[in-house]
Amino acid sequence: MSDDEPTIIGNKRVLGIVPSRPPVGERKDPRADDQVMVWPHLLVRHAVVAVAVLLVVLVLAVLFDAPLREIANPTVTPNPEKAPWYFAALQELLANFHPVVAGVLVPGGIVLGLLALPYIDRNPATAPSRRKVAVATFTFFLVAWIALTIVGFAFRGPSWSWVWPWQEWYGEL
Amino acid sequence: MSMSSKLRQTTIGRSIWRTPDAVTERDRAAKHWASFLLHIYPVKVRRDELSFRYSWFLGVISLVLFASLFVSGVYLMFFYVPSPATAYGDIENLQTEVAFGQFIRNVHRWSAHLMVLAVAAHMSRVFYRGAYKPPREFNWVIGVILLVMTLLMSFTGYLLPWDQLAYWAITVGSSMAAFVPWAGDQAQQTLLAGDSVGSATLVRFYVLHVFVLPGTMVMLVMFHLWRWRKDSMLSHPEGGDHE
Amino acid sequence: MESYDRRGFLIRIWRWAGGLVAAAGAWTTWDVLRANGAGAGARVRTVAPDEVPSVGVLEVREMKGYLTRQDGEVVALWWKCPHLGCKVPWCDSSGQFECPCHGSVFNRIGEYRRGPAPRGMDSYAVAVENGELVVDTGEVTLGDPPGNETLDEPTTGPECLGSEGG
Structure with a gap:
């Protein structure tokens, strides 16, 4: 449209043409970056998730009792002495490396590394195929940590010796 | 007109809810904007945030578990005195004498385990989505701090039943602090309030567990959610090329 | 300025x-x-010197440790494992200290044998006062780093540890 020659359609002067875009609810092909109302669309999903989570907790709490051993006794160390599962990987490291490495440098390094991650990884891509180094590094640490957790949790018995979990169970929650 | 709508039209009702019944989307937006409970949410989000595979809802799951821990923890506090002379007996008493005592303790325990799992999974999911990239870097940092605090909550809570499991797990865990270069012994003694796990340690861990850590966590979670709300309408740095 | x-x-x-x-x-x-150090460093009166064995050890709870002899001299060991603080029990059948936590093993006078511990067991200062051994738990000597044992005492039997400790 030129500025000097106004377009006339059906006796009306046309000021501009806007591409047709029906309201979100009526369009056939919803797109990822459409804006939708949080209430009710997101809220109802969050409510369902919340109920499901509470249901899981309820079932677990009804079926399994939290452990309570004998009263604390500073003169007897139980054997095996196992940490809760989320520290099992750390305990497994401690059984194999010097405490400065396994107890200070490794956990400290992991936390610092995670904190610094967004400032180290300046690659703007979000697709995994375009950030192979970051994904590979993270996956390596994640898999190693999960493996150590499983070993420390289920495969260690008295005096931190190797046991098969299907023969004797020493896992501690 | 329904009962609740009538209630809303009264003088008192209007003073509480402030906005009339929501009929149109515009009404709902206005109401959302005026609501205290909803103010942690944005009014609108991108459509892909509705789907399960976007986040697996792990953030919400963590938050629900945190709420569950908060509520069950308050119940437990009514029946627990943090002293070596009473702590173990209090737990036994809770499990055998108090109505639903064992159940509440189980809820607290399993919620705690699940929360560690959920928070760790949330972090992994955020990583694989690349959702820590600018401008969300600092919210990732807050998230990592929240993960560490979740573990500290578990660690401090682990001592409170004062059984063999508790005593030796904390002995081993705190001994790691002794290997920190330069200030190791000082760090361990400050953590334990002495040379070994004792009554002073129990009080210290109790205060951390029921006040200092959860208080800090609530504030950090609010900050975390506020930033999520601010950033929720931003498209991905490259226009959502994930899929 | x-x-x-x-x-x-x-x-x-x-x-x-x-x-x-x-x-x-x-x-x-x-x-x-x-920590203000309260509770630590007490001087503990124990037994007469001739009650300390040279075969095996004597556990004294008040000093959180064991008494034994090295070449006739009394040694007072702290029972805390130098690895991560578990109590290291004495194993009668093998004649050595074996930690149940991560399988660190020490000989009768607390010298390092194997396991993840960074050094041997720590020991207290001992003095004789009025015919009694007095152990100063505030004066701790750190154990020697792993190396050659000065005590020539092989294990006397099966270990108390479940199987080969890590």
Whole structure:
């Protein structure tokens, strides 16, 4: 449209043409970056998730009792002495490396590394195929940590010796 | 007109809810904007945030578990005195004498385990989505701090039943602090309030567990959610090329 | 001296005041929470010197440790494992200390044999007063780093540890 020659359609002067875009609810092909109302669309999903989570907790709490051993006794160390599962990987490291490495440098390094991650990884891509180094590094640490957790949790018995979990169970929650 | 709508039209009702019944989307937006409970949410989000595979809802799951821990923890506090002379007996008493005592303790325990799992999974999911990239870097940092605090909550809570499991797990865990270069012994003694796990340690861990850590966590979670709300309408740095 | 206007001066005062309050708070917190060492370092009266065995060890709970002899001299060992603080029990059948936590093993006088411990067991200072051994638990000598054992005492039988400890 030129500025000097106004377009006339059906006796009306046309000021501009806007591409047709029906309201979100009526369009056939919803797109990822459409804006939708949080209430009710997101809220109802969050409510369902919340109920499901509470249901899981309820079932677990009804079926399994939290452990309570004998009263604390500073003169007897139980054997095996196992940490809760989320520290099992750390305990497994401690059984194999010097405490400065396994107890200070490794956990400290992991936390610092995670904190610094967004400032180290300046690659703007979000697709995994375009950030192979970051994904590979993270996956390596994640898999190693999960493996150590499983070993420390289920495969260690008295005096931190190797046991098969299907023969004797020493896992501690 | 329904009962609740009538209630809303009264003088008192209007003073509480402030906005009339929501009929149109515009009404709902206005109401959302005026609501205290909803103010942690944005009014609108991108459509892909509705789907399960976007986040697996792990953030919400963590938050629900945190709420569950908060509520069950308050119940437990009514029946627990943090002293070596009473702590173990209090737990036994809770499990055998108090109505639903064992159940509440189980809820607290399993919620705690699940929360560690959920928070760790949330972090992994955020990583694989690349959702820590600018401008969300600092919210990732807050998230990592929240993960560490979740573990500290578990660690401090682990001592409170004062059984063999508790005593030796904390002995081993705190001994790691002794290997920190330069200030190791000082760090361990400050953590334990002495040379070994004792009554002073129990009080210290109790205060951390029921006040200092959860208080800090609530504030950090609010900050975390506020930033999520601010950033929720931003498209991905490259226009959502994930899929 | 650099010059600044009134606003700059006030801002600077506020910053210094804030920093001062923060420093005072941090120092107070540290001073309140740091361990004051109470309870540690007590002098414990134990047994007569001739009751200390040269075969096996004598456990003394009051000093959280064991008494034994090395070439006739009394040795007072702290029972805390130098690895991660578990109590190291004496194993009668093998004649050595075996830690159940991560499988560290020490000989009768606390010297390092194997396992993840970074050094041998720590020991207390011992003195004889009025025919009694007095152990000063405040004076701890760190164990020797792993190396050759000075005690020539092989294991006397099966170990108490479940199987090969890590």
